[in-house]
Amino acid sequence: MSLSTFDRRGVLRAGAAAALSLGLAPHAVAQSGPRRGGSVRIGSSGGASSDTLDPATTYGGVVALGMLGGVCNTLVEIDAEGRAQPELAESFEVSEDAATWTFRLRKADFSNGRPVTARDVIASFNHHRGEDTKSGAKELLSQIREIRADGDRVVVFELEAGNADFPFVTADYHLWIMPDDGEGNLDWRSGVGTGGYTLEEFEPGERMRLKRRDDYWKADRAWFDEVTILTINDATARQNALVTGEVDIINGVPTKTVHLLDRRPNVQLVEVTGTSHFPFAMQCDAAPFDDPDVRLALKYAVNRQEMLDKVLRGHGSLGNDHPIAPSQRFHAADLEQRAYDPERARFHLEKAGLDRLEVTLAASDGAFGGAVDAAVLLQESAAEAGIELTVNRRPADGYWSNVWMQEPFFTGYWNGRPTADWMFSLVYASGAAWNETNWQNERFNALLGQARTELDADLRAEMYHEMQAICRDDGGAMIPMFGNYIDGKTDRVAHGPLASNRYLDGWKAIERWWLTDV
Structure with missing residues (x-):
């Protein structure tokens, strides 16, 4: 059985900032459309001096935003309709018992020029599966009995039992693809990925700086020339940074202060129905x-x-x-x-x-x-x-x-x-x-x-x-209630339809959003 997407009934609740995007197809654009160019600054929570580029130890926040949404790709990504769409995988197929999943890789290169192969995918997954790993994805991947390559561009996952939702698992924020080091281990320290940006600077707990690749395999993504992600853990400080123009985008606007941002003439809220609950x-x-x-x-x-x-x-x-x-x-x-x-x-x-x-x-x-x-x-x-x-x-x-x-x-x-x-x-x-x-x-x-x-x-x-x-x-x-994801941006930043699986367009804002003043 061949599957390219998993449909679901999606509900998008957008605030005023998302009004331009309503009614567009997943990669469609509003008005004059996205443009390449310009530098964007993001104020994000979830950064610490103990952060590393190791995908096993990330808990989200700054590192995931930069690596998952900019430097790297996963096999599958979640789109604005909540569907599992092939990303670094070109397609995927499932056996009748849902226990064998075959992913065919597209032709793509790491930022160091080396083609991505099945070995890299296997190393990226096995990094989270060993007995000694402390990965947050370890339990999630315990369902995998075996991963094997079928040539350079095919990866086969044999599960302990059927899982009709396995493509969603491969989109987990720990599972971005990085190079194999030649000995079956993951070379995460290099900071090399297949995404639309290269990692130029990383100061844990302070900032990440990314630069756009000219050879990215997605022609309709990665619009910014340069991205700087600043660690601003305090919500009040993030909002002040947005209002004063220190940053162009922030995540996690608290509901108790939404009304304050909503009054600002050059600031817009980005709000979607999410899955968070209390x-x-x-x-x-x-x-x-x-x-x-x-x-x-x-x-x-x-x-x-x-x-x-x-x-x-x-x-x-x-x-x-x-x-x-x-x-x-x-x-x-x-x-x-x-x-x-x-x-x-x-x-x-x-x-x-x-x-x-x-x-x-x-x-x-x-x-x-x-x-x-x-x-x-x-x-x-x-x-x-x-x-x-x-x-x-x-x-x-x-x-x-x-x-x-x-x-x-x-x-x-x-x-x-x-x-x-x-x-x-x-x-x-x-x-x-x-x-x-x-x-x-x-x-x-x-x-x-x-x-x-x-x-x-x-x-x-x-x-x-x-x-x-x-x-x-x-x-x-x-x-008693589910919460919306609420982010903020200045009016110089635009976007298309929004994914609702995480903040900032499923942590893909770096790849999907663009500037209007370039």
């Missing part, structure tokens, strides 16, 4: 959360609309206690939306044999900006249902090591994942390392395995619909 996690093996009716009582006790309006200031969408966002393929749009219902919450408390409930919620803005405010809103709405909720405010420092997954009820955050299988397998499957609620459901786990190997999209949709309903009604995660 669970209140109840550990299902700890009392009282081991009772499904207690979990349901709390889920009916949250005023989702109020939380969306006051915490995200409307820059998001309502959650329905499962992690599949409205913008994603297989989102169960017809699943009844859970609403605030104190009487229904009391009903489930009575079913659990309780007339009142006292619980403590560990909350910190280290989980997400506004987490403490969200916890206080839950405290107030839950009181109407006879639930006395104490908010235990915890410091941001050490939250993810000392509180997350350590206490029975806590605030959390997930950036989401491109596919339902990926998100469910990572956080909701029985035995998953990051199953933060310690939830186990036999029917859910059986469906997860079946859906992963099913190539019929309609059958998969039915399975994922049922799985979302099971999460909503039995799971340990209360998910």
Whole structure:
């Protein structure tokens, strides 16, 4: 079976800054279209003095923005419609059992002039697979039994079991392709890639500087002559840099200050519906959360609309206690939306044999900006249902090591994942390392395995619909809202349709955006 794209129902919610791009095809342009030339400066969070170019240790931010979006390519990229499109791969094919995937490489050169081959791809993947690797992609790639070359331009992946979404895996932000060192290892220290830019300067925690290649194999990408990425971790400092003209683009505009940027005449917001969500996690093996009716009582006790309006200031969408966002393929749009219902919450408390409930919620803005405010809103709405909720405010420092997954009820955050299988397998499957609620459901786990190997999209949709309903009604995660990705830019920067899988056009702004004043 030959596949070139994976379709999904995409939903793009753009702010005023994206208005020019609506209605265009993935590589189409607005007005006079993109132009080559000019220098652009980006203020980005996620930089540290400990950063390296090693793709195994990156957690996103500055390095991923520069390397994934500028210097290198992955086998597959995610487009503005959320589809898996061949990138460094020319095409990919799958066996009937979805367990063997064959990727044919296009003719492309590294910036040092050497052609990319199957050996480079294998070295790039194996860098994350060894027993001693600390790679963030190690668990993701554990499904691979074998990678082999079939000539210089064909790579075959044999999986332990079928995975109909495997092309999305190859688009993970750790898996950019770099050269083999001649001995089967990845030469990541060279900073050499197949992308539209060369790495000219890298000062960890401070800046990256890139220069456009004239011989890039994508004729319709990489428009800037030069790109400088500045590490600006503080959100207020990033916004000030944009307003004063120190930078042209920033990522991660906080919802509480969106209105301030929106008033600036030469500054525009770039906003899309994303996959980020904010669970209140109840550990299902700890009392009282081991009772499904207690979990349901709390889920009916949250005023989702109020939380969306006051915490995200409307820059998001309502959650329905499962992690599949409205913008994603297989989102169960017809699943009844859970609403605030104190009487229904009391009903489930009575079913659990309780007339009142006292619980403590560990909350910190280290989980997400506004987490403490969200916890206080839950405290107030839950009181109407006879639930006395104490908010235990915890410091941001050490939250993810000392509180997350350590206490029975806590605030959390997930950036989401491109596919339902990926998100469910990572956080909701029985035995998953990051199953933060310690939830186990036999029917859910059986469906997860079946859906992963099913190539019929309609059958998969039915399975994922049922799985979302099971999460909503039995799971340990209360998910009241999804957040939008909000970036900022000056009016000298333009772009086409926006990908919604990460900030800054899926971290591809360096390759896809351009200047209007050159």
